[in-house]
Amino acid sequence: MGYLIGKGEDAAFWAKLRQDYDIYAPKRFPKQGRFSDTDIIRYDRVESGAEIVFDEKSDYPAKEVLTPICQAILYFTEDEYRASKASQRPILLFMRPCDIHAMQHQEKIYLENGGVADLYYRRMRERVHIVLMECSEGWDTCFCVSMGTNRVEDYALAVRQTEQGLLFDVREDALKTYFAGQPAADFQPVFVEKNSVSVTVPEIADKELLLKLKEHPFWQQFNGRCESCGACTIACSTCTCFTTRDVIYGDNPAVGERRRVTSSCQVSGFDDMAGGISFRKDAASRMRYKMLHKFRDYKARFGDHHMxxxxxxxxxxCPQFISVTATLEKMAAAVAELSSASK
Ligand code: SF4
Ligand code: SF4
Incomplete structure (x- = not known):
């Protein structure tokens, strides 16, 4: 069933929703972009539809709500600790189809990996009701169609911005009450069916080919080009790397809190271990790790989609204009070259 929430006539509608839900969506932060006089669009709590950016892709993904960049996970004193507490309020999370798929990919890591569910992810995920933001055209760097993430069938609400206001498709029964008395409208979301960029992820047939690919010289171009800044992974919809930091309160070093802080496999030192061990010592090996994790290893472990x-x-x-699709094309060329050489 569809409804129109008319522009300028929606204050009561949003007020009623806010009574029962926290609403998170992409929002514009003027003059906070990385270049002078540029804005940034990232997720934040919103009061109404007027704050939501519908016509541009957000710079940062919805994962910033599900896995905040910095969160206290436990508090400790000399001889005891307790987990941090969390709000119980449900969340309406406005997401594009790719972000919804990304959430499902992250769930595999946080909830299924090793058979132990991550408490902090689970309690946040249980609060979330999906609001699908319709994407009808996509943007110049999108390749969701190639990755099979352009369509979503399972959502609580779907929304489209129009001149007259917001059109909603309401699937979740509990949300229907908020639309009572609003004008009915015919609305079903449409999906992007073609991007300007398309990719084919190469099949890496066996371990022998994988080992040869790891040694292929094309990875070396990223030494000197990639700055190992980690910006790509912080903005990535699916990346999950984090580290922990202990923050000590006052003079007593045994009293404080432990924080989970987003980190990146692309940053030098991320994989350092006790004993002076480091697995990936240069930018080339870190890029190789990221690309193979995204486009081979995750699927090999979880069996359905690439990461x-x-x-x-x-x-x-990326400040160095390193394109993931161009890198994937180079990886595909290396796989083809190695495959034909072994015939
Ligand atoms: S690797 Fe790049 S294109 Fe793929 S999900 Fe992450 S940010 Fe998006
Ligand atoms: S690929 Fe680009 S964004 Fe990612 S770490 Fe290298 S320079 Fe930074």
Missing amino acids: CVGCGRCTDR
Whole structure:
């Protein structure tokens, strides 16, 4: 069933929703972009539809709500600790199709990996009701169609921005009450069916080919080009790397809190271990790790999708203009070269 929430006549509607839900959506932060006089669009709590950016792709993904960049996970004193507490309020999370798929990919890591569910992710995920933001055209770095993430069937609400206001498709029964008395409208979301960029993820047939690919010289171009800044992974819809930091309160070093802080496999030192061990010592090996994790290893472990949803945010954010699709093409060429050489 569809409804129109008319522009300028929606204050009571949003007020009623806010009574029962926290609403998170992409929002514009003027003059906070990385270049002078540029804005940034990222997720934040919103009061109404007027604050939501519908006509541009957000610079940062919806994962910033599900896995905040910095969160206290436990508090400790000399001889005891307790987990941090969380709000119980449900969340309406406005997401593009790629972000919804990304959430499902992250769930595999946070909830299924090793058979132990991550408490902090689970309690946040249980609060979330999906609001699908319709994407009808996509943007120049998107390749969601190639990655099979352009369509979504399972959502609580779907929304489209129009001149007259917001059109909603309401699927979740509990939300229907908020639309009572609003004018009915015919609305079903449409999906992007073609991007300007398309990719084919190469099949890496066996371990022998994988080992040869790891040694292929094309990875070396990223030494000297990639700055190891991690911007690509922070903006990535699916990346999950984090580290922990202890923050000590006052003079007593045994009293404080432990924080989970987003980190990146692309940053030098991320994989350092006790004993002076480091697995990936240069930018080339870190890029190789990221690409193979996204486009081979995740699928090998979880069996259904690759770990990339084709949002293109990594390409948009890279200060060195390193494009994930161009890198994937180079990887595919290396795989083809190695495959034909072994015949
Ligand atoms: S690797 Fe790049 S295109 Fe793929 S999900 Fe991450 S940010 Fe998006
Ligand atoms: S690929 Fe780009 S964004 Fe990612 S770490 Fe290298 S320079 Fe930074």
